[in-house]
Amino acid sequence: xxxSQRRVGASGLVVSAAGLGCNNFGRAGTATxxxxxxxxxxxxxxxxxxxxxxxxxxxGAEPGASESLMGEALQGRRDRVVLATxxxxxxxxxxxxxxxxxxxxxxxxxxxxxxxxxxTDWIDLYQLHLPDPETPIAETIDALHELVDxxxxxxxxxxxxxxxQIAEAEFTARARSTGRxxxxxxxxxxxxxxxxxxxxxxxxxxxxxxxxxxxLKNGLLTGKFTxxxxxxxxxxxxxxxxxxxxAPWDALEAYEAFCAGxxxxxxxxxxxxxxxxxxxxxxxxxxxxxxxxxxxxxxxDAWKPSQDDLAEIDRLFPLPEDPAAQM
Ligand SMILES: NC(=O)c1ccc[n+]([C@@H]2O[C@H](COP(=O)([O-])OP(=O)(O)OC[C@H]3O[C@@H](n4cnc5c(N)ncnc54)[C@H](OP(=O)(O)O)[C@@H]3O)[C@@H](O)[C@H]2O)c1
Numbered sequence: 001x002x003x004s005q006r007r008v009g010a011s012g013l014v015v016s017a018a019g020l021g022c023n024n025f026g027r028a029g030t031a032t033x034x035x036x037x038x039x040x041x042x043x044x045x046x047x048x049x050x051x052x053x054x055x056x057x058x059x060g061a062e063p064g065a066s067e068s069l070m071g072e073a074l075q076g077r078r079d080r081v082v083l084a085t086x087x088x089x090x091x092x093x094x095x096x097x098x099x100x101x102x103x104x105x106x107x108x109x110x111x112x113x114x115x116x117x118x119x120t121d122w123i124d125l126y127q128l129h130l131p132d133p134e135t136p137i138a139e140t141i142d143a144l145h146e147l148v149d150x151x152x153x154x155x156x157x158x159x160x161x162x163x164x165q166i167a168e169a170e171f172t173a174r175a176r177s178t179g180r181x182x183x184x185x186x187x188x189x190x191x192x193x194x195x196x197x198x199x200x201x202x203x204x205x206x207x208x209x210x211x212x213x214x215x216l217k218n219g220l221l222t223g224k225f226t227x228x229x230x231x232x233x234x235x236x237x238x239x240x241x242x243x244x245x246x247a248p249w250d251a252l253e254a255y256e257a258f259c260a261g262x263x264x265x266x267x268x269x270x271x272x273x274x275x276x277x278x279x280x281x282x283x284x285x286x287x288x289x290x291x292x293x294x295x296x297x298x299x300x301d302a303w304k305p306s307q308d309d310l311a312e313i314d315r316l317f318p319l320p321e322d323p324a325a326q327m
Contacts, residue, residue, distance in 0.1 A: 002049025003300040008209030008281045011182040013125065013155055015052035015082050017275055018300035019282035020045045020293065021213070022055035026065025029238065030288050033061070037288075038069040044290030046080060048297035054185075054211065054284040056086035056129055057114050063093050064117050071119035084125035084211075085114050086159060086185075088132060102132030102140035111152055126153040127185060130160050137165075138172050145178045157183030157211075163198025170206045181208060183281065188212035190221060190255070190273060190317045191248070197323060200279060209281035215274055216267075216285050218243055223256065223266030235288075251316050258312060264303045267295060272303035273313055 003018040020041070024032040031037040045051070059066035067085060074081060087110035088101035095109045114123060126147065128140060144156040158169065158181050166184060173180035184203045188195045189212060203210045216222055218236050220243055227249045230236060236243050259269045274283050283300065287293040305313070 003297045006209075006281050008125070008155070008157075008183050009203070009279070010207030011155060011209065013082065013182065013209075015209075015282045016050050016297075016300075017282055018048075018050050018271070018297045019052040019054055019211070019284035020050050021215075021284040021286035022053055022066050022070060023059040024066075024235075024286050024288050025055070025069045026060030026062070028061040030235070032288050035069055035072055039073045040290050041287050041293055042070070042073045044293040045287075045297070046077070048294050050293060050297050051080060052082045052084070052282050052284070054084045056089065056127075057093055057110060057117075058086075058089040058091040058129070063091055064113070067114055067117035071117050075119060078120050082124045083118065083120065084127060084157070085118065085123055086127040086129040087111065087114065089129040099134050100132065101130070102128055102135035102137070102143075104139055104143040104146075107140065107143040107147070111147055115152065122151060123153045125155050125157055125183060127157040127159050127183070131158075131162075131165055137169050138176060141169065141173050141176065141178055141180075148179060155182045157181050157185060157208075159185035159213075161186070161199070163202040166199065166202040166206065166208070170202075183209040183211055185211040185213055185284075187214050188274075189215050189217045190270065190313070191217045193317065193319045194323065196319055200277070204279045208279070210277075210279040211282055211284055212274055212280060213284060215283045216270060218286075220244065220247055220252075221266065221270040223259070227253070254316050255313075258316065262303070262309065265299070268299045268302035269305075269313075271296070271299040272305050273310070275300060276305050276310065 003016050005014050006017050007014055024030050025038045055066045100106050147153045169181055186195045186199050218240055219234055259266045271283055274280055285296045
């Protein structure tokens with residue numbers, strides 16, 4: 001069954017409500033470290049209507065590995081995918097100079113390398129991975145807009161911007177009468193609701209689509225972990241054990257009971273809650289197997305919470321009063 005589709009904010013770009021986060025491709029120690037593992041997940045995604053893929057130039061054991069594997073696996077079917085990637089992370093990409101990751105010089109270098117690795121002529125959504133404190137946002141917007149004019153990218157978005165940076169980017173674009181960022185990608189899940197303070201109000205005000213990252217809290221919100229532990233092969237039990245160790249188990253157990261009471265799985269409730277938040281365009285969940293993508297595709301359309309359900313979830317996972325307490 002295909003998952004439903006949504007527009008990204010006020011733009012014309014349409015994506016699948018269940019997206020595919022691609023930071024597992026080329027990651028050491030996962031089934032998706034290899035081309036075969038990557039191909040298996042991509043095949044399952046496309047077979048289940050998941051056609052929005054989000055990667056970044058820096059993903060992979062070696063920077064560029066995720067893009068390179070995707071480029072290979074998408075040969076002959078590139079046009080079936082809405083492909084998003086990112087540039088401008090602090091990880092050294094070997095492009096020759098530090099700083100100015102939003103500068104025209106850097107943007108143009110980075111896009112050529114991503115296009116080469118992805119083996120495509122165009123990127124659908126090109127995102128600034130992190131704010132660049134050194135470059136005026138006007139220069140970054142101009143450089144991105146040139147890439148649209150040249151057909152190298154179709155749209156551009158940002159990631160990890162604060163509310164004020166979203167407003168600054170919006171009004172800079174308006175003042176220059178250029179195109180504008182169409183999307184924001186920020187950390188957001190039931191266990192990380194800080195974006196509700198300033199980011200989501202800003203994206204909704206300006207008509208940007210919102211792409212929550214770590215939407216499943218690396219797998220913690222799928223229901224496969226308990227206070228006692230979880231699958232040994234999972235990334236959480238392997239390299240991100242603190243997520244399990246520090247988890248609010250009382251709340252998670254209450255959430256499990258809430259899901260059981262409504263006859264849905266935790267995975268379905270987690271997708272349903274995210275997709276019920278105004279402005280969310282796609283849940284870009286990572287996956288390390290075909291089975292995971294399949295269940296994520298089905299979960300996107302399995303459950304629509306009522307107002308009472310949303311209020312109950314707010315009670316289970318309230319936004320902490322201290323802004324620094326939960327990122
Ligand atoms: N913009 C940014 O700065 C930024 C930062 C981080 C991530 N991201 C984006 O967010 C995407 C998602 O991040 P993420 O993959 O780290 O976290 P996530 O989506 O919260 O969690 C995905 C992980 O949960 C497990 N999982 C997924 N579906 C499952 C299912 N149906 N049943 C059981 N387990 C399941 C898998 O891990 P195991 O198999 O290992 O358990 C999978 O790798 C990334 O790929 C990237 O595109 C963006």
